Amino acid sequence: MIIYEKAPAKLNLSLDVISKREDGYHNVEMVMTTIDLSDRVAIHELDENRIEISLESRYVPSDERNLAYKAARLFKEVYNIAKGVHIDIEKSIPVSAGLGGGSADAAAVLRGLNRLWSLHIPVQELAEVGARIGSDVPFCVFGHTGVATGRGEIVNRLPAPPSCWVVLAKPDIGVSSGTIFEQINLEKLIHPETGRVIDALHENDYPKLCHSIGNALEEVTCSAYPEVKRIKNKMAQSGAEGVLMSGSGPTVYGLVKHESKAQRIYNSMKGFCKEVYYVRLIG
Structure with a gap:
């Protein structure tokens, strides 16, 4: 079996x-x-x-x-x-x-x-x-x-997030979570609004979710790997409605409501980054 x-x-x-x-x-x-x-x-x-x-x-x-x-x-x-x-x-x-x-x-x-x-x-x-x-x-x-x-x-x-597409872009580097956590200065971290993210999920509010997502490790990783910041900027310029690094990085994702726009952003990022995907949120 x-x-x-x-x-x-x-x-x-x-x-x-x-x-x-x-x-x-x-x-x-x-x-x-x-x-x-x-x-x-x-x-x-x-x-x-x-x-x-x-x-x-x-x-x-x-x-x-x-x-x-x-x-x-x-x-x-x-x-x-x-x-x-x-x-x-x-x-x-x-x-x-x-x-x-x-x-x-x-x-x-x-x-x-x-x-x-x-x-x-x-x-x-x-x-x-x-x-x-x-x-x-x-x-x-x-x-x-x-x-x-x-x-x-x-x-x-928690409730599932509002239905949308996700464009993922990963630069050609690997990031060790342990290394990033070792570099954390707790006094200088920029803390995300986790409560607002949870509220957005309960309210099924897509715009609120896009404006609330946040990652305290983002600045730490971007300082060590500037290409992550460049990818995030490019994703935002391409029109993604919410842009964030996942985990300790280096993958950056963009939330996009409509598939046609996700496809355009995917194509735009393909010329900028080697590993790019566009998928659905299933959570």
């Missing part, structure tokens, strides 16, 4: 860093939603008690460094499963892009193994297991739209 799981990318509609924790992580407040850009994860059982990862990407390891591998290993440890699994990952989400591709894969493995072995573990419990792998994994276990607090492990559902 083969279990298939979709692993959608996430976007940050708001990302705020509140404080530094004693464990070295940061307390955050993040409003996230999913988009129609997904990896595809296929899982089947092996005769031997081992974990195998197969994928075609020169940028993603297929050993114990892979978050999907870590998810499978942790799942087997927590639930005392002495069986092997083969995990095949078909990558579509850009790597080190601020779109949570690795976290989405790990979350898909947790959900998939739960189905493969018919354990009926509640989603909340899977998210708690996922928190031990990475800060974005709990949200990716739930999917849809939500606000994550703590270091990302506390997730509360």
Whole structure:
């Protein structure tokens, strides 16, 4: 039997860093939603008690460094499963892009193994297991739209955002979240209006959402990688109605209400940036 799981990318509609924790992580407040850009994860059982990862990407390891591998290993440890699994990952989400591709894969493995072995573990419990792998994994276990607090492990559902298109532009660089968080000066951060973003979702107010999105890490990343700022400016000049960097970057996205305009912006950005996508919000 083969279990298939979709692993959608996430976007940050708001990302705020509140404080530094004693464990070295940061307390955050993040409003996230999913988009129609997904990896595809296929899982089947092996005769031997081992974990195998197969994928075609020169940028993603297929050993114990892979978050999907870590998810499978942790799942087997927590639930005392002495069986092997083969995990095949078909990558579509850009790597080190601020779109949570690795976290989405790990979350898909947790959900998939739960189905493969018919354990009926509640989603909340899977998210708690996922928190031990990475800060974005709990949200990716739930999917849809939500606000994550703590270091990302506390997730509360929110209404889906208004229907619109998203144009994504990723420069040809990879950004390490850890490196960006190390450079944070909490006293100088520009905090986003997360409350207004949440209100916009509850009110299904697209203009309000576009004017409220914000990311406290944006200036930190743009200082280290000026091309991110250039892409953001170009996206805004092209006519996107709300423009923001997702996660720790470097991907910049633009919210666009109508497909014809999204297509024009996509074409405009293609001449400016190598990796460009246009997709729907599905959160």
